[in-house]
Amino acid sequence: MRRASGFVLSTIRTTSFARRRSNGNFCSTPLPLPQMDHQSDSERYDFNPILRWNPEVERYFIHAYGADHFSRISAALTYPSRYSCIRVNSLKTTSDAVIEKLQGIIGETEIGSPLEESWKDGRITKCKIPGLDYVVFVKGSGPCAIDYGCASGAPPKEVIVSRKCAEAVLRGAQVYVPGVLACSAHVEKGDTVAVSVALEQRMADGGWATGITRGTVLQGLQTDPHYSERRGLYIGQGKAMLSRAGLFRVTEGIAVDMNNRVFKLPSFHDVLEGEIFLQNLPSIVAAHALDPKKGERILDMCAAPGGKTTAIANLMEDEGEVVAVDRSHNKVLDIQNLAAEMSLTCITTYKLDALKSVSRANESIDSGVPQISNSVTPTEKQMSVHDGLCGDKNCVGNGNGMGKLTTAM
Numbered sequence: 342m343r344r345a346s347g348f349v350l351s352t353i354r355t356t357s358f359a360r361r362r363s364n365g366n367f368c369s370t371p372l373p374l375p376q377m378d379h380q381s382d383s384e385r386y387d388f389n390p391i392l393r394w395n396p397e398v399e400r401y402f403i404h405a406y407g408a409d410h411f412s413r414i415s416a417a418l419t420y421p422s423r424y425s426c427i428r429v430n431s432l433k434t435t436s437d438a439v440i441e442k443l444q445g446i447i448g449e450t451e452i453g454s455p456l457e458e459s460w461k462d463g464r465i466t467k468c469k470i471p472g473l474d475y476v477v478f479v480k481g482s483g484p485c486a487i488d489y490g491c492a493s494g495a496p497p498k499e500v501i502v503s504r505k506c507a508e509a510v511l512r513g514a515q516v517y518v519p520g521v522l523a524c525s526a527h528v529e530k531g532d533t534v535a536v537s538v539a540l541e542q543r544m545a546d547g548g549w550a551t552g553i554t555r556g557t558v559l560q561g562l563q564t565d566p567h568y569s570e571r572r573g574l575y576i577g578q579g580k581a582m583l584s585r586a587g588l589f590r591v592t593e594g595i596a597v598d599m600n601n602r603v604f605k606l607p608s609f610h611d612v613l614e615g616e617i618f619l620q621n622l623p624s625i626v627a628a629h630a631l632d633p634k635k636g637e638r639i640l641d642m643c644a645a646p647g648g649k650t651t652a653i654a655n656l657m658e659d660e661g662e663v664v665a666v667d668r669s670h671n672k673v674l675d676i677q678n679l680a681a682e683m684s685l686t687c688i689t690t691y692k693l694d695a696l697k698s699v700s701r702a703n704e705s706i707d708s709g710v711p712q713i714s715n716s717v718t719p720t721e722k723q724m725s726v727h728d729g730l731c732g733d734k735n736c737v738g739n740g741n742g743m744g745k746l747t748t749a750m
């Protein structure tokens with residue numbers, strides 16, 4: 342599930358669109374959805390989102406890529422990645438050892454479970470890009486057809502989750518309580534539920550929101566909130582771990598054990614902790630491209646939760662210093678926890694607004710931000726002399742903002 346300024350995800354299918362050509366371009370205009378009947382239930386309980394583009398952006402891309410290529414890109418963007426990328430903590434272990442351990446875990450896994458299917462021999466491979474042999478890929482599968490039991494004529498019990506929750510589920514996570522927005526009446530612990538995602542829509546005030554109040558009761562009827570919008574946005578089936586009342590009473594824990602997902606990728610929760618870190622390849626490549634050396638000082642200006650910070654520290658073989666800065670107190674704690682989990686000691690953390698960390702020669706650094714308890718206030722010298730810089734404010738994961746500095750900031 343992705344949303345960027347240029348497009349929104351929608352369940353409205355191509356058949357519901359009037360495609361019109363003007364000046365050699367086309368744009369898509371949604372038409373009213375057809376009335377649902379039981380015959381179209383199989384289409385409704387399905388994963389088949391499409392993107393609605395801002396017409397101007399769409400025209401630009403069609404011009405750049407050609408209509409066919411762009412339509413393939415657009416379709417591909419509606420699917421999650423079908424592999425998980427793992428960075429191996431090469432100070433503790435090796436890729437080969439990790440692959441062997443992951444394959445060993447299959448032995449303890451229930452036959453036929455998503456974990457077992459995804460971790461079969463041959464599905465776990467070492468990255469072949471030169472220099473990146475500390476990266477391991479685990480291939481998943483999908484989209485898989487799921488029988489939501491609509492043939493009986495009765496609508497399945499349902500749970501609606503947030504987009505962020507759905508994104509995690511499509512990468513192998515369970516549905517946790519905070520991700521649940523709405524649920525059918527009479528859901529009991531142990532019930533099988535169909536899980537769908539509520540996408541944010543543009544609101545009257547210009548902002549984005551799902552428009553679903555947490556705790557909303559679903560009847561499985563067309564009068565349900567956002568019934569039409571959820572068509573084609575079903576991400577799988579699972580077992581409710583709590584009753585409906587429990588789901589909205591507690592604040593944490595697993596809400597739905599997702600045992601049948603549209604995309605099958607294993608969860609790495611609690612798996613080989615400290616030895617591996619789940620990280621997208623572009624983030625790994627970004628740290629790699631910085632080429633940090635043993636003994637250097639690297640400044641990571643937007644560091645939490647510490648994915649690139651720890652990747653850099655790893656490449657420095659934990660010798661030198663990675664100065665990890667984040668403006669959020671709790672997020673700085675996340676960096677510290679991750680560094681401890683990966684047994685990295687060369688990372689120094691500061692709660693600091695990076696925008697205030699740069700000074701002119703005759704000014705002192707504005708470090709008037711409260712420091713976290715186990716972190717010291719950085720001196721000007723500490724903040725000013727570095728060999729490399731990472732500035733990852735927008736979670737680009739694609740290497741923007743990394744630069745090797747030859748002079749002091």
Ligand SMILES: C[S@@+](CC[C@H](N)C(=O)[O-])C[C@H]1O[C@@H](n2cnc3c(N)ncnc32)[C@H](O)[C@@H]1O
Pocket residue numbers: 624642643644645646647648649650666667668669672693694695696733734735736737
């Ligand atoms: C995309 S995340 C960084 C991800 C991180 N580089 C990683 O690889 O795990 C962006 C972070 O930048 C922090 N941030 C944003 N603006 C900042 C600023 N002016 N100073 C310090 N941190 C900032 C946010 O608190 C957030 O934790």
